[in-house]
Amino acid sequence: MELLYGPIKDYAWGSRSAIAELQGRATPSAGPEAELWLGAHPGAPAAVERDGARVALTDLLAADPDGWLGRQVVERFGSRLPFLLKVLAADAPLSLQAHPDPAQARAGYDADNARTDGHRNYVDPFHKPELLVALGPMEALCGFRDPASSAEVLAGFGVPELRPVVDALGAGPAGLAEAVRALLTWPPTERAGLVAAVRAAAVAGPDADLVARLAEAYPGDPGVLVALLLNRVRLAPGEAIWMPAGNLHAYLRGTGVEVMAASDNVLRGGLTPKHVDVPELLRVLRFEVLDEPVVTPRPVADGVVTWPVAVSDFALYRVSVHDARPEVTLSAPGPRVVLCTSGKVTVADAMSPVTLGPGQAAVGSAAGGPLTVTGAGETYVASPGLR
Numbered sequence: 001m002e003l004l005y006g007p008i009k010d011y012a013w014g015s016r017s018a019i020a021e022l023q024g025r026a027t028p029s030a031g032p033e034a035e036l037w038l039g040a041h042p043g044a045p046a047a048v049e050r051d052g053a054r055v056a057l058t059d060l061l062a063a064d065p066d067g068w069l070g071r072q073v074v075e076r077f078g079s080r081l082p083f084l085l086k087v088l089a090a091d092a093p094l095s096l097q098a099h100p101d102p103a104q105a106r107a108g109y110d111a112d113n114a115r116t117d118g119h120r121n122y123v124d125p126f127h128k129p130e131l132l133v134a135l136g137p138m139e140a141l142c143g144f145r146d147p148a149s150s151a152e153v154l155a156g157f158g159v160p161e162l163r164p165v166v167d168a169l170g171a172g173p174a175g176l177a178e179a180v181r182a183l184l185t186w187p188p189t190e191r192a193g194l195v196a197a198v199r200a201a202a203v204a205g206p207d208a209d210l211v212a213r214l215a216e217a218y219p220g221d222p223g224v225l226v227a228l229l230l231n232r233v234r235l236a237p238g239e240a241i242w243m244p245a246g247n248l249h250a251y252l253r254g255t256g257v258e259v260m261a262a263s264d265n266v267l268r269g270g271l272t273p274k275h276v277d278v279p280e281l282l283r284v285l286r287f288e289v290l291d292e293p294v295v296t297p298r299p300v301a302d303g304v305v306t307w308p309v310a311v312s313d314f315a316l317y318r319v320s321v322h323d324a325r326p327e328v329t330l331s332a333p334g335p336r337v338v339l340c341t342s343g344k345v346t347v348a349d350a351m352s353p354v355t356l357g358p359g360q361a362a363v364g365s366a367a368g369g370p371l372t373v374t375g376a377g378e379t380y381v382a383s384p385g386l387r
Contacts (some may be wrong), residue, residue: 018089025360039084070366083314088197095272099128128263134235138254143290161182192220223270246286334366
């Protein structure tokens with residue numbers, strides 16, 4: 001194992017305290033700190049120290065893909081780390097977004113490469129399913145809720161212009177696509193008035209604070225109303241949400257550990273100053289009701305839990321050690337990225353040990369064999385999901 005140094009993304013919605021506090025730095029930070037990237041995505045690769053200098057993990061993988069990744073990973077994913085581990089810290093809502101499946105990502109990337117101008121939606125040819133585990137209380141929107149509930153909420157505002165949307169939702173799941181399309185393609189000159197009317201009407205009820213918060217930040221954005229069609233999820237520490245391809249979601253606030261397939265393909269529909277492509281978002285969305293968006297941890301060994309997902313790009317484990325259980329061994333295959341979130345632990349494989357404190361990370365190659373965690377603290381371990 002080797003210490004891994006990850007870059008921090010300074011997106012505007014980021015926290016000025018969460019990542020800094022995790023790493024033991026002074027707060028508030030000089031600017032927003034939204035995501036700590038711990039992987040080998042070319043957009044922001046992490047690094048290790050070699051001979052007094054930091055070397056990007058991407059360079060090490062390129063020089064010895066079989067040694068770092070193992071033959072099985074190379075045959076399945078090519079000469080790249082198939083997952084990306086992050087710490088995500090949101091003080092303000094993120095955009096309404098979804099991610100493509102593998103076929104959509106490849107087709108979109110090829111189409112973007114054939115264009116000579118315009119904005120790129122696809123920065124790589126890979127899908128981006130995601131799993132986020134809350135480190136503290138966290139709030140998010142994840143997947144479509146029962147359309148009948150959404151219809152009741154929208155009808156309760158008493159805004160006549162919303163009647164066609166309410167009627168579409170009244171048809172059940174079959175009407176979801178029509179309702180979302182109607183809202184996201186609302187005539188631009190009428191959007192501010194519609195959002196203002198809904199905000200004025202939403203003075204009570206379980207979604208009143210959400211409407212007020214989103215409308216304050218994005219007063220002319222119909223995404224404020226699309227948000228009301230999604231499950232509003234409040235995660236306790238250790239609970240997770242799983243976002244497969246086509247799942248419409250947005251993080252509202254809080255801090256979590258996020259693991260995903262190593263891609264940065266994001267299709268946005270609103271609630272953001274960034275590029276929005278409604279037609280492309282509608283093309284990749286899956287208009288399905290998500291009855292239970294929360295994923296609870298599943299024990300796999302003494303001191304180890306995981307959150308099962310339906311992809312082979314990654315698996316995520318939480319390993320807990322303490323005075324009564326000072327050592328845990330995890331047999332998850334390498335390569336692995338390990339993040340310490342509390343306490344002080346030593347992580348060791350067949351190659352070498354490294355000691356981590358909160359906010360520190362380590363990386364180990366596929367040659368490392370079983371991983372042993374000792375000390376007192378908590379770590380998250382990301383590895384390929386191959387078996």
